[in-house]
Amino acid sequence: MNQESPERHIRNSKGTIRLPIIVSITLVAGMLIGSTFFSGGKKLTDVAKGYAKFREVLMLVENNYVDSVNTEELVDYSITKMLEKLDPHTAYFNSEEATAARSQLESGFDGIGVEFNIYNDTVYVVTPLSGGPSEAAGILSGDRIMSVNKEPLSGPGVTNAQVYKLLRGKRGTKVEITIERVGLADKMDFAVVRDRIPTYSVDAAYMVDSEVGYIKVSRFSETTFDEFKTALKTLKADGLKKLILDLRGNPGGYMERATSMADEFISGDKLLVYTEGKDSRFDRKTRSHVDGNFEKGPVIVLVDEGSASASEILAGALQDHDRALIVGRRSYGKGLVQMPVKLSDGSELRLTISRYYTPSGRSIQKPYELGKGDDYSQDLSHRYESGELFNADSIKFDKTKEYKTDGGRIVYGGGGITPDVFVPRDTTLNSKYLVELYSKNIIREYALRYANENQKKLEKQTFDEYLNSFQISDAMLSELVKDATRAGIRLNEKELNHSKPVIQSQTKAIIGRYVWGRKQKGGLNNEVYRVLNPTDNVYQRAVLLFGKASELEEGNFSSLNTRK
Structure with a gap:
């Protein structure tokens, strides 16, 4: 066994030589971003000192640590742990995570076009997406995907990430897929050419009866507003006079899509949302300015503890202007605005730059302590344990954060949108x-x-x-x-x-x-x-509340006992 002499010269690998160059370039880029977008923070010399210490430790670990290390993983881990000292929504995504996260909000992705499910270590095709390459190739619901490009895709340990990696890819590229189909003894091979697969965020749009329409929006992505306008136009042609807008479980997305949707309901020149941050360049006000397609007619908006961010912007604007009756349970309470900053290696920093406020001045952000993300993440569990999801009287209002709608109704800030009409979570049939x-x-x-x-x-x-x-x-x-x-x-x-x-x-x-x-x-x-x-008990209650929604629209607030 060969041993190294204690006096040996420590030699850098090619990766080690490149590391300070990469980190230095990142630092310079960070300084440029800082000087361009931010002001009023600590002096750049203080930031440089912190960087120098981090670089020194990283180089010592890379050169001298007893075992081999993955430097990229260490850097990612360091960034993640550093950001944990900030608010709960500032976050770092490595390049793969950033790509996956963006694909959920963008207009689509490149792939073969199937909805799949993993069950008993087997990948099942739930359905080939309409008009997609898998449907054209003849893949059917219930088919079992056994391998992709000869790589096995069944057995213990198969994951969603693995399926995404194999099925998604650049449009125009070919994928060889081996399928097992119920009723056929032999496996089937398909050659599927990847193409652009659109993603949708309006899950449902239909007429409940001759006057009442229902639209379900699952998130606010690139195409949400266009999908919503199309749905609304179709329903109006079918006789729409009253609307249920379902935002339950909607985690948010692009703020601009939410304000555009609010503008379809709110007439005139009215404030929809405003943001305030440490840097005044991130302060902005968004107002209604277009002739909307449903500025008249009763509206009921459904929210719950899963409705967050852009969903709360929309619900808050409609509530503050007395334009919609909010029904359900208190929303999530995310009123912090993140700016996505794409880093040099494709990773992404989502940095909180401001808070948003509803037209009446409410901050919807629920309380948090810096660096205590674990406590913050337990909020929904605390709501369950306190009984808030089942009893309106369990909702604790902060009396110091009392605001009024255009019509003088009292609303509260400091933690989500509280519904005008509370409907408890229904667990009666669970087992x-x-x-x-x-x-x-x-x-x-x-x-x-x-x-x-x-x-x-x-x-x-x-x-x-x-x-x-x-x-x-x-x-x-x-x-x-x-x-x-x-x-x-x-x-x-x-x-x-x-x-x-x-x-x-x-x-x-x-x-x-x-x-x-x-x-x-x-x-x-x-x-x-x-x-x-x-x-659905929330939906059932909503369809009976159009009398109250109509009173709200007509400005009859005295008889509208919406907190009961």
Whole structure:
């Protein structure tokens, strides 16, 4: 065994030589960004001192540490831990994470165009996306993807990230996919050419009856406003007079899409949102300025604890101007604005630069302490434990942050948008057995198989006929239970009967989507929502509240006891 002499000269690897150059370039770029975009911070000499110390430690570790190290991982870890000392929403994404995060908000991605599910270490095609290359190639719902470009894609350890990496890629490139299909003994090989796959954020848009329309928006991405305008125009042509806008579970996205949507409802020149930061160059005010497509007519907006950021901008503007009745539960409470800064290696820093405020002056940001992100992340658990998700009286208002809407109604800042009409979370039909069915995708997989086996028979009727007459039979339920038992879920008859209505409605909704939803244009999942909404307690309450929404629109605030 050869040993090195203690007096040896420490030699740098090529990577070590490049490291200070890369870090120095990054520092210079950071200084330029700082001098261009920021002011009023610490002197650059203080920043340089901190950088010099970090560089010194990093070089010592790289050159002298007893084991080999991954320098890039160390740097990423250091940045992440540093940012944990700031607010809960300033964040760092490595290049892969940044690309994936951006793809959720951009107009689409390049890939083969399938929605997939991983179940029992197998990748199942939920549905080929309408008009996409997989549909054109003949891939069907229920197909099992066994390998991609001869790389196995089944067995223990298969992950979503692995599937994304193999299926997504530059448009025009070919992907060799091996498929197993129910009813066929031999595997099938497909050559699929990747193409641009659009992403959608308006999940549903349909008429509930001759006057009431429903639109579900799942996030605020590049195309959200255009999708919304198209949906609204279609519904107006169908007789829309009253609207339910569902923002539940919407985590936000681009602020400009939310304010553009608010402008469709709010007339005249009115403030929609404003931001204030340490640097006045990040202060801005956004006002309504266009003739919107629904400035008259009662509006009900649904929110819950999953509605955040841009969702709260929209709900807050409509509430402050007395333009919509807000129904549901208190929203998430994210009122910090992040500026994405793309770094030299493709990674991204999302830096909090300001706070946003609703027209009445409310900051929606819920309280936090610097460096205590763990406590902050437990807020929703605390809401559950305190009973806030089930009882309006459990919501604690900060009386020092009392504001008024245009019509003089009292609203509160300091932690999300509090609804005008509270509706509790409905857990009455939950059970451990139901949770286990969800966790192993039993309902979804059974519905997929049933739809594939009975598609021709089901397609002989319209979706409306299916909606009104089709029932999940006891025989079907027994087959689903057998699937669950084979997957290791022990049958509990009492819990099965307790959760039976949920299991039946979920199964019916998914079958409807598989059979008729593929024909929908624009990414709409109307079939799912048309089955499930009538069983949703928040939706059920909302359709009965248009009397109050109309009073609100007419300015009749005295008789509008919206806090009950």
